[in-house]
Amino acid sequence: MTETINIIGAGIGGLTTALILKQRGLNVNIFESSAEIKPVGAGIILANNAMQVFQKLGIQANIENAGNKISFMKITDSQLKSLSVVSLSEYEQKYNVSNIAIHRGELQKILANEIGFDNINLSKRLSKIEKAELFKLTFEDNSTFESRLVIGADGIKSVVRNQLFEKGTLRYPNQICWRGICEINLLQKYQNELNEAWGKGKRFGFVKISAKKVYWYALANSKNLEPSTVNLIEFFSEFHSDILNIISATKTEQIVVSDIIDLKPIDKWQDENVCLIGDAAHATTPNLGQGACQAIEDAYVLGKLLDSGLEIQNTFAEYENLRRKKAHTIVNTSWTVGKMAHIENKFGIWLRNFAMKNMPKSANKKQLDMIFNLN
Numbered sequence: 428m429t430e431t432i433n434i435i436g437a438g439i440g441g442l443t444t445a446l447i448l449k450q451r452g453l454n455v456n457i458f459e460s461s462a463e464i465k466p467v468g469a470g471i472i473l474a475n476n477a478m479q480v481f482q483k484l485g486i487q488a489n490i491e492n493a494g495n496k497i498s499f500m501k502i503t504d505s506q507l508k509s510l511s512v513v514s515l516s517e518y519e520q521k522y523n524v525s526n527i528a529i530h531r532g533e534l535q536k537i538l539a540n541e542i543g544f545d546n547i548n549l550s551k552r553l554s555k556i557e558k559a560e561l562f563k564l565t566f567e568d569n570s571t572f573e574s575r576l577v578i579g580a581d582g583i584k585s586v587v588r589n590q591l592f593e594k595g596t597l598r599y600p601n602q603i604c605w606r607g608i609c610e611i612n613l614l615q616k617y618q619n620e621l622n623e624a625w626g627k628g629k630r631f632g633f634v635k636i637s638a639k640k641v642y643w644y645a646l647a648n649s650k651n652l653e654p655s656t657v658n659l660i661e662f663f664s665e666f667h668s669d670i671l672n673i674i675s676a677t678k679t680e681q682i683v684v685s686d687i688i689d690l691k692p693i694d695k696w697q698d699e700n701v702c703l704i705g706d707a708a709h710a711t712t713p714n715l716g717q718g719a720c721q722a723i724e725d726a727y728v729l730g731k732l733l734d735s736g737l738e739i740q741n742t743f744a745e746y747e748n749l750r751r752k753k754a755h756t757i758v759n760t761s762w763t764v765g766k767m768a769h770i771e772n773k774f775g776i777w778l779r780n781f782a783m784k785n786m787p788k789s790a791n792k793k794q795l796d797m798i799f800n801l802n
């Protein structure tokens with residue numbers, strides 16, 4: 428009988444891993460703490476590297492149909508005047524896929540449908556994992572389960588990591604983040620681009636995710652800021668009116684607020700018969716929009732190793748080896764970009780904006796080549 432691989436967590440990382448293993452004939456079983464596959468009320472950008480993986484999985488068209496193609500990424504000042512414009516057409520041609528902005532719920536639905544809901548156990552929060560001959564999994568409802576192979580895809584505060592590996596250090600860059608979705612007729616010029624406007628210690632990004640919907644995110648330095656008292660229209664009043672219109676069109680219940688956190692890079696993601704993937708292994712700040720894309724790449728590499736003839740338990744060490752350098756480069760670069768985006772000092776802002784405007788194209792290209800090239 429084919430052995431079952433038990434995955435903790437049905438986020439984008441756990442779901443993609445389950446699909447990749449299932450497509451290779453392995454049995455998968457997911458334990459998810461939530462009572463439903465509940466998306467954070469937000470969108471997500473699946474960059475070219477993630478879409479290459481979904482192309483190989485045969486779900487590229489489903490994702491494209493449910494989302495919106497993004498061909499330009501723009502960093503602007505608070506008045507939406509460009510500081511940096513990156514065209515993605517070179518990569519669209521090279522890899523035959525585009526960056527896609529999509530509602531997280533739509534993406535999770537596509538993945539869960541492919542895996543089959545029978546393989547996803549909801550309301551199962553792992554509280555303890557113990558290693559004996561097999562792993563003993565204990566859930567918050569006191570049920571237990573034994574498993575020889577476990578994948579921890581349980582996010583930045585991973586129980587699997589905390590109990591079997593180094594706990595790791597969660598780092599707080601002292602930035603608060605609001606995310607929202609609204610219905611608004613976006614001007615034609617914004618249809619296929621991501622715009623991120625940088626102001627003084629704050630920024631605002633927006634992107635179209637479907638025919639009617641726009642996803643936006645806003646970040647600000649959190650020192651001396653009580654998020655529940657912030658009126659976003661007033662807070663972003665010096666920003667362009669197109670941004671203020673997006674905020675105005677968003678219902679309060681469509682806004683989620685969270686702290687920004689990452690995991691200081693840890694070297695060990697696997698041990699005999701257990702491995703960590705996605706945020707559990709290498710959570711990053713969102714400044715490069717690569718957290719989920721890196722989780723998707725993790726899953727892809729596991730699949731590639733299986734295709735080379737390895738048994739699943741023999742893939743974990745090689746997976747860690749292949750993935751660590753790129754994932755950690757993303758974590759570290761993203762941390763630096765976040766600091767730069769939130770400068771408050773007037774001269775610092777001028778200098779940053781000057782540097783952004785005059786950045787050689789080759790610098791952006793080098794970074795995108797690295798990010799979009801699958802391991």
Ligand SMILES: Cc1cc2nc3c(=O)[nH]c(=O)nc-3n(C[C@H](O)[C@H](O)[C@H](O)COP(=O)(O)OP(=O)(O)OC[C@H]3O[C@@H](n4cnc5c(N)ncnc54)[C@H](O)[C@@H]3O)c2cc1C
Pocket residue numbers: 435436437438439440441458459460461470471472473474551552553554580581582583585586604606644687704705706707710711712713716717718719720721722
């Ligand atoms: C503001 C913001 C914007 C972002 N934008 C982008 C973007 O545009 N592109 C991109 O690629 N990435 C983006 N990211 C990053 C991305 O959201 C994460 O990297 C990605 O969701 C990680 O997926 P994951 O499956 O590893 O973890 P998670 O999404 O955290 O999923 C973990 C799952 O495990 C479950 N779980 C947790 N604990 C337990 C437990 N004890 N037992 C059982 N189940 C458990 C959770 O309920 C959850 O379903 C962004 C992040 C933020 C904060």
